[in-house]
Amino acid sequence: MAERFYITTAISYPNGRPHIGHAYELIATDAIARFKRLDGYDVMFLTGTDEHGQKMLQTARNEDIPVEALADRNSAEFKRMAEVLDASNDDFIRTTEERHHRASQEIWRRMADAGDIYKDTYGGWYSVREEAFYGEDETTLREDGTRFGPHGTPVTWVEEESYFFKLSAFTERLLAHYEANPDFIGPAERRNEVVSFVKQGLRDLSVSRTTFDWGIPVPDAPGHVMYVWVDALTNYLTATGFLEDGERRDFWPADLHVIGKDIVRFHAVYWPAFLMSAGLPVPKRVFAHGFLFNKGEKMSKSVGNVIDPFALVSTYGLDQFRYFLLREVPFGQDGNYSHEAIVNRTNSELANDLGNLAQRSLSMIAKHCDAAVPQPGALGPADETLLRAATELLATARMAIDRQELHAMLAPIVTVVADANRYFASQEPWALRKSDPARMATVLYVTAETVRRVAILLQPVMPASAAKLLDLLGVEADERSFDELTPDVALVPGRPLPTPTGVFPRYVEPDAA
């Protein structure tokens, strides 16, 4: 039976429309999910929206609409974004769903039964924007009397009766867990941050609120709703149907939570502590990607430089956008979006390098090889070198994906495409047509076979374009998994091919068109 692989994105706050940061996380996670499916795993891929908490409530008040209406409206936009981005998620969870209320109350009960929850009075600083509590020592007072948290968002004083989770009791267990599972948090700098934070000792965490009711009721505690992060993190468990006997149950523990670097503490400290308390297995890995900036500037509604992913897809094309994000930014580091950068990647690496390679070789095959996969003759050293490099790509890609280094999966593919272009130019198949047609057939075969290997590996990143390339190569739908990348599989000579068409158009500036 296929090995299971459960992968998730963070669930987004639907207090506004999705932005490019949300798109980035979803595309990267989708590429990993697709990669694992093609590599034979039984994958479950989850995304969704995080709908409770004070931030949602405040936005709804500002817009003068019921909070449910705000959640419905924007959650639908996140769902639509997943469709527009061609995300292959198996489920889309909303934390306002009944299944999630049940799961959250169950995990609460288990933590309470374990003796890890007690009632007291909370007094401290709260950032609504981050939905996070901060100790006074973590905040700074500005000259105008306003106070800010460590990430620069405003904090307000909260004082109310609250339930607490005994997080302090988990300090040693968490440190032991990080020590025994060095891959629990990636990349390494995030792991180091978490370890040094936990080493300072943990304070108990306020886990319920009484001043509003937009949340999941705490079991047997009228007037208390759960702190939004308790309910939000539980979404990953809810979706496996952990209270039911269904097929998805076995997907827990998750293999990989893909999140942004701003929410590592919640995922790598609070979440495993909640699960340990509830007697449930903890996820295998949490990987934090970096932030996307608009030409080096933080995107914000007030600056007016927030980038709409829907607009980018219609301007540049979906696969161009997906490719750009994963190729341009080393996954785990911060990166920049700019028009120039996406146009440059689209035109140089996709249109010129890969697109032209496919177009030139396939149109020669169409014209001079009876529109069928050519019959190669004996291979020479140049042919063998190129084919070997193309065959080695799978092993490199697997290693890269297992460390979430999406850029390190793509870079060697780009190199092989460049090698293939050099090979094609130096072999001059157009000159061989008269002098040595059999050799021409070999060169075209080797080029097309290289494109086949590259296209199969690019499916997770550019599903539609890779599929078009594979159509042009006569590769059937059931011949596209990574099983077809073993050294003994190759294009079948004589198989008829369709008329070649361009797959990667150049981006042309509207005023230059």
Ligand code: ME8
């Ligand atoms: O944090 N670049 O929701 P969210 C890259 N509901 N990634 C970005 C980004 C940017 N400019 N801005 C945000 C939440 N993100 C919680 C999560 S999970 C149980 C609950 C990422 O809508 C961010 O790091 O603020 C997070 O991983 C995701 O988008 C959702 O952010």
